[in-house]
Amino acid sequence: MSDETTGTPKDTHYAKLRRAHRDAKRAQAGEPPRRDGKRGASPGRALADGRIWLYGLHSVAEALKNPRRRLHRLLVTRNALSRMALDAAALPCPHEIVEPRAIDSELGADAVHQGAALETEPLAARRLGELSGARLVLVLDQVTDPHNVGAILRSATAFAADAVVTTTRHSPQESGVLAKAASGALEHVTQIEVKNLAEALGDLAAQGFLTIGLDSEGPQPFEAELLAGDRIAIVLGAEGKGLRQKTRATVDRLARLDMPGAIHSLNVSNAAAIALYAARRHLEKSSTPAP
Numbered sequence: 001m002s003d004e005t006t007g008t009p010k011d012t013h014y015a016k017l018r019r020a021h022r023d024a025k026r027a028q029a030g031e032p033p034r035r036d037g038k039r040g041a042s043p044g045r046a047l048a049d050g051r052i053w054l055y056g057l058h059s060v061a062e063a064l065k066n067p068r069r070r071l072h073r074l075l076v077t078r079n080a081l082s083r084m085a086l087d088a089a090a091l092p093c094p095h096e097i098v099e100p101r102a103i104d105s106e107l108g109a110d111a112v113h114q115g116a117a118l119e120t121e122p123l124a125a126r127r128l129g130e131l132s133g134a135r136l137v138l139v140l141d142q143v144t145d146p147h148n149v150g151a152i153l154r155s156a157t158a159f160a161a162d163a164v165v166t167t168t169r170h171s172p173q174e175s176g177v178l179a180k181a182a183s184g185a186l187e188h189v190t191q192i193e194v195k196n197l198a199e200a201l202g203d204l205a206a207q208g209f210l211t212i213g214l215d216s217e218g219p220q221p222f223e224a225e226l227l228a229g230d231r232i233a234i235v236l237g238a239e240g241k242g243l244r245q246k247t248r249a250t251v252d253r254l255a256r257l258d259m260p261g262a263i264h265s266l267n268v269s270n271a272a273a274i275a276l277y278a279a280r281r282h283l284e285k286s287s288t289p290a291p
Contacts, residue, residue, distance in 0.1 A: 080115030134162035150181025
């Protein structure tokens with residue numbers, strides 16, 4: 001499914017307003033405006049041993065509840081701790097009560113951390129063979145934008161998808177940006193990495209999944225008539241270029257989302273949400289006994 005855009009003039013306008021607001025606050029505090037020499041660059045400090053920063057209230061709160069997480073330390077403001085309704089004495093890792101500027105110094109000033117940052121290790125990816133009992137799976141064919149992947153994880157959680165499958169290469173690694181876009185969903189969806197997507201699609205078909213590739217030029221509409229069976233894998237293509245040719249040749253069916261308006265393609269995360277809704281409705285009907 002094609003992605004019309006991953007960044008719009010409106011997004012740029014709001015980013016400028018956020019930076020202006022941030023600089024005004026720093027001026028009030030007697031501090032110079034922060035500039036890193038390149039628009040949008042916020043590298044923060046490099047972490048050792050593959051650790052990453054997760055930030056934002058929802059991302060941090062859900063990560064703290066996840067027993068699969070290896071947690072190292074939490075930087076949090078008093079206000080953020082209160083908003084997350086957390087008991088400081090019961091936190092599962094060491095923590096420091098800090099001012100927002102201490103988190104800025106770790107993450108870079110452009111990270112919208114909301115007063116909470118968690119140093120942790122990425123979640124370990126699962127294997128394709130762990131899909132026993134799964135009925136609804138998303139497969140991402142080199143979707144590279146972490147904002148889109150995060151939004152897809154959020155929709156996958158909302159519609160109770162059993163897993164999201166990505167490729168080891170040409171897919172974003174777990175990061176604070178991805179987790180923030182997922183708004184806590186990163187902790188709830190099984191994530192599977194595969195080296196060869198065509199082989200993985202073959203494995204899914206062998207497990208009884210109907211694999212459906214979304215494509216704006218698909219010959220059939222993605223509707224109830226196309227959906228069949230009780231195991232469905234929806235395959236989504238990269239931003240801009242859509243599904244790769246080999247993927248198109250490997251899936252069981254190609255389908256389009258019919259749109260009567262002037263625009264006939266959607267951002268990949270929006271397409272994922274619509275397809276998940278339709279697939280979930282189909283699966284609920286197929287599992288309901290006839291009267």
